[in-house]
Amino acid sequence: MSDESPKYRQGMVTRRSVLGDAHVDGALARQTAFDADFQTLITETAWGDLWSRPGISRRERSMLTIALLAALGHDEEVAMHVRATANTGASPADIREALMHVAVYAGVPAANRAFRIAREELAKVGRVTREESGA
Known part of the structure; x- marks a missing residue:
């Protein structure tokens, strides 16, 4: 338009x-x-x-976004942003580290749910093996 x-x-x-x-x-x-x-x-x-600001990388923005969404229990958005890490450079290890912070600062139940979502999404796109995902 x-x-x-x-x-x-x-x-x-x-x-x-x-x-x-x-x-x-x-x-x-x-x-x-x-x-x-x-x-x-x-x-x-x-x-x-x-997301267009120059201060931090898209990889770092992905990690922050995933952690915040997980802490707030926004499961669909967590899944979407986990999938988006294929485009931002955040690795499965980066996602894991962000979710470890969620466990300590936002609670184990929030992190547990987000780890499950992340494993499922990463397995769907082949970024973790079947064994790593628990599928």
Whole structure:
């Protein structure tokens, strides 16, 4: 659309780079008039502002994001961001370390749930072996 702001355009580039075209295309395809403003908000703010900042790497942002989402119990978002680590450079070992912090600072139940999600998602995309995932 012609009225996209520079921040929206930057956000869309970053969002696609991190989450992948298939995910972003699916989100946009599901967008309705009801949630269009929300999609613009997250594209401009989360992706155009925060994820586009130069201060830390995308790998580090992935680790922080996964830890925060796990601590808050946002399981679907944890899964999405674990899958996105294939694009951000965060390794399974990085994810493990982020979730170890969750265990201490946000609680073992939150970390336990997030470890299960991470194992399942990493196994789906072949980033851990069957034995490592417990499947």
